[in-house]
Amino acid sequence: MSELIIFISLMLTGYIFGQMAERGHYRSILRREEAFRERVLLMPVRTPPPLQRGCTTRLVTGSAVISVDYFKRFVAGLRNLFGGRITTYESLLDRARREAILRMQKRAHAAGATMVVNLKLETASISKGIGDSIGSVEVLAYGTAIIPHREP
Template identity: 45%
Template structure:
């Protein structure tokens, strides 16, 4: 009797658990690749200055922006839904948002550097939800903007 129940549970929930594990593995690998890419691009920027000063006297300035849109990972979204049941921090979303912010700032800095600017001042970040995050079908947009400065 117990064997039949275990076999029935395995047949019912096995595929779902297998998909969650596979999704988690591939999501983690994609996140690690993205983090490695962020590290390389940040290193290429070197000593490029980013500040939140609102005014720099006597220097030419121009608005520069960088934005990124990141979709919610369905499999990690399920893990977050489970976390809501027991409470605690959403570590997966913290890492997700950190990567989105870094990507937006890098795109802004690379844009300014491509224009020949030597620094970006008065850096600001704005984020918003896209789609239906309660169903895990949405995403997040992060925009970084600031004033590019030429010395």
């Protein structure tokens, strides 16, 4: 009986706090994406466009580790029985990826860059939970910031 109570309370806390964290995070992601969209252009192309004459380059990175909550893990466990899309994990990875890109953009902007080329993303699950379930994921975004020289 007591086990059931613990389980239900963990599910509830996971659901409530997880949802709160996720909604807050999405709001902040959308706001910052809007702010950076025009200032730092992102390009996943391998070479910079040939329009810059004088510019310096710098490697910029941004990363985020986001943890899954108890409720999400349980839902994903159920999904594993039936198959299909695990939307709870999809949103987790989406958040981590967008957060990592935003952090990279912020650093590039601080360095005076106007664009980031050759954007690469890398995902790693860094801590495994019970039975190889995902505990938390790290997403790293990196690219080359193109910093134009100031006109003298």
